[in-house]
Amino acid sequence: MRGLLIDASLSWRLHPQVALRPEPFGALLYHFGTRRLSFLKNRTIVAVVESLADHPDVRSALSASGVDPGDEAPYLHALGVLAESDMLVPV
Amino acid sequence: MSAPARVPRLVEQFERGLDAPICLTWELTYACNLACLHCLSSSGKRDPRELSTRQCMDIIDELQRMQVFYVNIGGGEPTVRPDFWELVDYATAHQVGVKFSTNGVRITPDVAVRLAASDYVDVQISLDGATAEVNDSLRGAGSFEMAVRALENLRAAGFSDAKISVVVTRHNVAQLDDFAALAERYGATLRITRLRPSGRGADVWDELHPTAEQQRQLYDWLVANGERVLTGDSFFHLSGLGEPGALPGLNMCGAGRVVCLIDPVGDVYACPFAIHDRFLAGNVLSDSVDGAGGFENVWKHSALFTELRNPQSAGACGSCGHYDSCRGGCMAAKFFTGLPLDGPDPECVQGYGAPALAGPREVPRPRADHSRTVLLTLGQPPGKPPSKPCNESPI
Numbered sequence: 479m480r481g482l483l484i485d486a487s488l489s490w491r492l493h494p495q496v497a498l499r500p501e502p503f504g505a506l507l508y509h510f511g512t513r514r515l516s517f518l519k520n521r522t523i524v525a526v527v528e529s530l531a532d533h534p535d536v537r538s539a540l541s542a543s544g545v546d547p548g549d550e551a552p553y554l555h556a557l558g559v560l561a562e563s564d565m566l567v568p569v
Numbered sequence: 570m571s572a573p574a575r576v577p578r579l580v581e582q583f584e585r586g587l588d589a590p591i592c593l594t595w596e597l598t599y600a601c602n603l604a605c606l607h608c609l610s611s612s613g614k615r616d617p618r619e620l621s622t623r624q625c626m627d628i629i630d631e632l633q634r635m636q637v638f639y640v641n642i643g644g645g646e647p648t649v650r651p652d653f654w655e656l657v658d659y660a661t662a663h664q665v666g667v668k669f670s671t672n673g674v675r676i677t678p679d680v681a682v683r684l685a686a687s688d689y690v691d692v693q694i695s696l697d698g699a700t701a702e703v704n705d706s707l708r709g710a711g712s713f714e715m716a717v718r719a720l721e722n723l724r725a726a727g728f729s730d731a732k733i734s735v736v737v738t739r740h741n742v743a744q745l746d747d748f749a750a751l752a753e754r755y756g757a758t759l760r761i762t763r764l765r766p767s768g769r770g771a772d773v774w775d776e777l778h779p780t781a782e783q784q785r786q787l788y789d790w791l792v793a794n795g796e797r798v799l800t801g802d803s804f805f806h807l808s809g810l811g812e813p814g815a816l817p818g819l820n821m822c823g824a825g826r827v828v829c830l831i832d833p834v835g836d837v838y839a840c841p842f843a844i845h846d847r848f849l850a851g852n853v854l855s856d857s858v859d860g861a862g863g864f865e866n867v868w869k870h871s872a873l874f875t876e877l878r879n880p881q882s883a884g885a886c887g888s889c890g891h892y893d894s895c896r897g898g899c900m901a902a903k904f905f906t907g908l909p910l911d912g913p914d915p916e917c918v919q920g921y922g923a924p925a926l927a928g929p930r931e932v933p934r935p936r937a938d939h940s941r942t943v944l945l946t947l948g949q950p951p952g953k954p955p956s957k958p959c960n961e962s963p964i
């Protein structure tokens with residue numbers, strides 16, 4: 479999946495119909511509306527996704543989870559994939 | 570999605586097991602109005618020990634706590650349970666989505682309207698032939714018409730994206746395009762799965778499983794059409810026919826790792842195709858701890874599931890160059906054809922299954938058989954009326 483381009487200066491959060499289940503490898507996301515399942519493959523991306531709603535923008539959520547500005551690209555890509563499948567919605 | 574950092578492949582993670590299943594099948598009853606020749610669970614008559622409404626609700630509460638997002642409900646024919654709709658409503662009210670498999674018997678226009686109103690219920694109609702002739706020879710006279718009527722009712726009610734679920738056999742493998750067209754006509758998604766020699770399937774598998782040539786045909790069809798067809802990951806034994814990754818899906822055996830089955834009496838098995846003592850992990854009632862539900866205990870601590878989550882021996886397949894793609898194939902298919910679990914799948918695409926099947930083997934007897942005594946025979950219309958009242962259709 480290519481994913482949307484996520485602007486790190488904007489605010490996103492989990493879709494209200496999405497549930498997150500922690501797992502040893504990361505987490506499962508399930509969207510009750512689209513009935514799609516996604517996998518978060520490490521703990522950092524789990525922390526980022528879980529904390530999105532607590533931050534004014536994506537960049538501060540990344541930074542709060544210990545992602546340095548130079549390492550943002552793969553996380554922004556992952557968030558873009560989630561946004562494209564409606565797991566994340568803009569605030 | 571792609572991984573932001575290097576972590577073990579998802580399949581490797583899954584093989585070690587998850588905190589809760591991703592795909593849980595729950596058979597609510599062994600009662601069924603049909604008597605399909607290949608029934609995985611040898612269904613027909615209700616088992617007197619089947620779980621009560623309250624016990625089923627307790628399981629749903631536990632699934633909600635474990636965040637099992639949805640269950641695949643089957644049977645038997647689950648809709649013949651008098652409390653079926655009550656249980657569906659209870660599950661969806663507790664964040665447990667429901668996908669149920671049915672032969673269509675209870676999908677009336679009214680029920681279809683009700684189903685269309687829910688976001689959390691998905692319906693899967695079983696059909697094993699794209700024509701009445703092919704379907705009814707396996708599922709019984711009138712079953713094609715019943716399934717198509719259900720699909721018509723769903724479409725008329727505005728239910729979107731029902732599933733049409735097909736078990737691929739020697740007789741319908743040539744109809745894959747027809748099934749896809751049928752799905753399109755009803756705004757449905759096609760789901761095709763592998764014929765397993767489980768339950769009554771053991772008795773017809775030799776005659777019904779696709780030939781080697783048909784397996785190739787099926788593989789090519791899946792590679793060409795796989796993105797719009799669901800398979801429940803059931804054809805991973807075919808992976809060796811092409812490049813790794815050509816076949817959509819995870820292509821792994823999820824038994825006891827990401828998948829399991831709860832049967833109508835609360836027994837927990839490693840997968841829906843493995844109703845036998847060898848794959849029995851525990852029971853939701855007898856394995857409860859201090860009054861708490863037993864499912865989580867069985868899932869997390871049973872000896873069988875712990876064993877399945879440890880690295881498996883490749884055995885006789887260890888020296889085969891294709892082991893990494895097929896992983897030795899399906900455990901249940903091997904077991905119920907009497908082949909060793911650490912050897913080739915009976916439908917091994919490298920041809921190692923055929924000599925294994927020709928050699929000495931003992932086919933295990935099913936643990937329980939809920940068949941009514943009057944059964945169909947291949948290619949014949951249903952037989953005489955039932956000899957005993959309990960053999961009567963349950964509805």
